[in-house]
Amino acid sequence: MSLLSVLSLCVEYQSARGTVRAVDDVSFDLDAGETLGLVGESGCGKSTLGKAIMRLVPSCDGLAILDGQNLTEMPDRALKAARRKIQMIFQDPYSSLNPRHDVGTIVGQPLSVAGWSRRDIRDRVAELLGQVGLPAEAARRYPHEFSGGQRQRIGIARALALGPKVIICDEPVSALDVSVRAQVINLLEDLQQATGVSYLFISHDLSVVEHISDRLIVMYLGRIVESGRSEEIWQQPAHPYTHALLAAAPVADPRLRGRTRSLLQGELPSPLNPPPGCSFNTRCPMARERCRQERPVLRSVAGGRMVACHYDLLEQPAALPPAMSVAS
């Protein structure tokens, strides 16, 4: 059994303008020690999915099962205990750390909630700060005294405090300077090696997640459109949306330079009023009549890959119009 199983999870937000189904029938598994990347454009429901797993927002249907425990239906008391096993880190290390608390208090907060003694908290905080590459005396300083990358390290130390099995990383490097991003990503990889923690790693930038993920999930308007092994998706995307995201991703490898031009045409449709049929049909250069009428189901294709497309690119690579073909 997987460490974390998400089954047909749905989340809806109500607003004066109507109902947005931000997460629609999403299912996936995450194994111990694995990194699963979650990509898609802004507003496709990535953060909502992470928060719904954590029960920071309510889901309207589906399950999230962590280590055999159903998080979605758990009473609040049990949920508090289960949250030790699953933690979330956020994009903005500035707003997620209380500016009035010193770093020792911030990192030690989950331990103090769990009833640890002051002395044990102090020792554990020193150990955690060391693990994330900060000196022990950082405990006595305040968040504003640290750079963005260091603050994200503080957030990571706090997330690690109770030895979680899963960390949901919601765009953990997007707010950081490019020069600091690799350091934080390397740290997350080292911590995974040392602790065996699993990551659900959220990013709108495929080039960031591809590098660190074993497998990838691609979302569009609340739904999974493709999933599979990272390197296979990177080499040969099956969904035209994944293909367009890849084409838009900045790549260092000169052999892939032909991919640098953004091929996503048109605007993301309003999630209040998603198009009928395939939700990508309004922007897909391959869309045909069937795509405007019938929603494709997420189905298995070769090698554990899943794709929700009537005319996927593995089956029909020649169907790609010339403007979308990738120079390799």
Ligand SMILES: Nc1ncnc2c1ncn2[C@@H]1O[C@H](COP(=O)(O)OP(=O)(O)OP(=O)(O)O)[C@@H](O)[C@H]1O
């Ligand atoms: N609290 C809320 N109330 C109403 N609608 C919301 C709320 N939070 C998110 N939404 C809507 O739900 C959809 C998914 O939003 P979400 O923040 O999960 O996307 P995201 O993929 O994380 O985007 P980003 O890359 O910008 O972080 C969007 O249409 C968004 O406008």
Ligand SMILES: [Mg+2]
């Ligand atoms: Mg988000």
